[in-house]
């Protein structure tokens with residue numbers, strides 16, 4: 001998707017740096033070979049490496065998706081402590097070696113849930129995903145939320161692996177809209193550092209509706225929040241604050 005121009009537009013050439021760990025180096029090399037064999041006009045080079053410094057050197061955009069999955073029997077703390085170590089190494093390499101604009105802007109992906117929500121609404125209303133209309137409040141407050149929340153688990157059950165195409169597509173949408181701007185009249189969901197908007201504690205990375213223009217994001221202001229949404233938003237803020245504490249405790253352990 002990236003090499004075809006779906007992320008950065010049809011006129012933006014790129015060099016891809018691909019990082020994985022030693023046990024995956026052979027399949028990483030195969031990915032490189034396949035990228036070369038696709039002869040994408042925009043793809044000016046592929047650096048496939050297991051060296052985090054080489055991977056981070058001079059990059060303008062870093063998509064951090066290398067991680068340790070939660071496997072059966074693992075506690076949240078176990079998976080967190082493994083990933084904290086991974087992300088600390090990558091963040092340190094980015095800090096030292098990436099280009100300036102890369103390390104100053106960090107957001108997180110909530111677009112997969114956003115897209116899943118659009119798909120559920122479109123299916124419910126039997127319309128394409130770009131229509132706006134939903135009045136069945138009971139469905140919105142119950143099935144809709146549950147379906148979106150449990151979609152990842154449903155895919156995992158069905159294919160015995162977590163979502164791949166939709167996750168990649170959401171990551172692509174996220175970066176494209178961030179860099180090239182959200183289409184006029186719309187907003188998207190992005191996890192960004194809270195400035196206190198909507199009563200979310202400042203400094204917490206939280207999913208907000210945002211509008212992007214020329215590589216910067218801005219939280220959409222002034223939306224009315226009913227009691228139901230307020231409660232859900234506060235629940236999410238509490239869970240994220242707990243997760244942040246857990247991450248810091250693993251980092252300092």
Ligand SMILES: NC(=O)c1ccc[n+]([C@@H]2O[C@H](COP(=O)([O-])OP(=O)(O)OC[C@H]3O[C@@H](n4cnc5c(N)ncnc54)[C@H](O)[C@@H]3O)[C@@H](O)[C@H]2O)c1
Nearest residue numbers: 019020021024065066067068069086112152162163164167
């Ligand atoms: N797939 C989804 O729908 C989804 C949704 C939400 C979050 N995530 C998160 O995104 C991340 C990636 O998910 P995935 O489904 O692609 O997982 P995956 O297990 O399919 O892929 C992870 C990749 O990261 C590599 N990796 C492991 N340790 C690494 C390290 N230290 N440095 C570099 N690479 C390393 C692995 O070898 C593998 O290629 C995970 O943290 C996951 O929790 C995924």
